[in-house]
Amino acid sequence: MSTALVLGATGLVGRAVLAALASDAAFDRIIVLARRPTDATLAAKIEWRVVDFDAAATYDAVRRDAPEVVFSCLGTTRKQTPSLEQYRKIDHDYPVSVARAVAPKAVFCLVSAVGADAKSRVFYNRLKGEVEADVAASGVASVYALRPSFLLGERGGGRVGEALGIAAFKALGPLMPSRFRSIEAKTVAAAMIRAAKQRTPGVHVWHYREMLG
Numbered sequence: 001m002s003t004a005l006v007l008g009a010t011g012l013v014g015r016a017v018l019a020a021l022a023s024d025a026a027f028d029r030i031i032v033l034a035r036r037p038t039d040a041t042l043a044a045k046i047e048w049r050v051v052d053f054d055a056a057a058t059y060d061a062v063r064r065d066a067p068e069v070v071f072s073c074l075g076t077t078r079k080q081t082p083s084l085e086q087y088r089k090i091d092h093d094y095p096v097s098v099a100r101a102v103a104p105k106a107v108f109c110l111v112s113a114v115g116a117d118a119k120s121r122v123f124y125n126r127l128k129g130e131v132e133a134d135v136a137a138s139g140v141a142s143v144y145a146l147r148p149s150f151l152l153g154e155r156g157g158g159r160v161g162e163a164l165g166i167a168a169f170k171a172l173g174p175l176m177p178s179r180f181r182s183i184e185a186k187t188v189a190a191a192m193i194r195a196a197k198q199r200t201p202g203v204h205v206w207h208y209r210e211m212l213g
Contacts, residue, residue, distance in 0.1 A: 003029040004068070004070055005033065005070045009034060012154075013188050013189055014073035018032065020190060022046060027045070034048060036050060054089075067106060068103075068106055070107070071141075071192055075156065086164045099134075110144065112129075113148065114147045120150075141206065142199055149182060150206070151183065152182050160209040
């Protein structure tokens with residue numbers, strides 16, 4: 001295994017994935033597809049590529065690069081993306097387009113969400129379920145869909161409501177079914193990398209317990 005492709009490297013899990021890959025000797029080339037540039041330099045082996053996810057040339061380049069592993073951490077919120085059409089593009093269309101562009105032997109690790117269900121009446125759960133289903137149907141040999149509940153980690157901004165939510169999830173965690181417990185973003189990132197190294201063919205869904213290893 002040598003080349004990894006990372007989507008959503010500026011998000012909570014994506015940052016943790018990139019930081020872990022920077023010091024992981026199993027990967028000697030890391031390509032980041034992003035919509036904006038960065039000043040951060042984690043390692044010489046990381047290539048930060050600013051792209052237009054709506055352009056066919058982006059996926060042509062993915063085919064040429066032929067990454068062995070894809071770490072998809074793309075996602076948004078209704079606050080960041082009020083348009084449902086654009087929301088779907090970010091959460092669904094872009095990762096699925098990458099899955100269709102990579103070689104069939106590749107491993108695709110995807111951050112999904114607890115409750116993902118393509119038949120759900122809830123937009124968010126349905127969208128996450130559709131992403132899982134369409135990535136699985138893309139022809140990629142190994143798919144790992146990780147379904148965290150509330151993600152813990154440094155988001156920045158000092159939002160009071162979010163801090164209260166984190167405190168509540170931590171307090172109620174022992175009373176919840178395990179799959180609904182909050183989990184550190186860095187734990188999800190570590191699980192994604194562990195899954196990529198397993199390379200087991202087929203579609204695999206990991207909840208809280210599987211992500212803890």
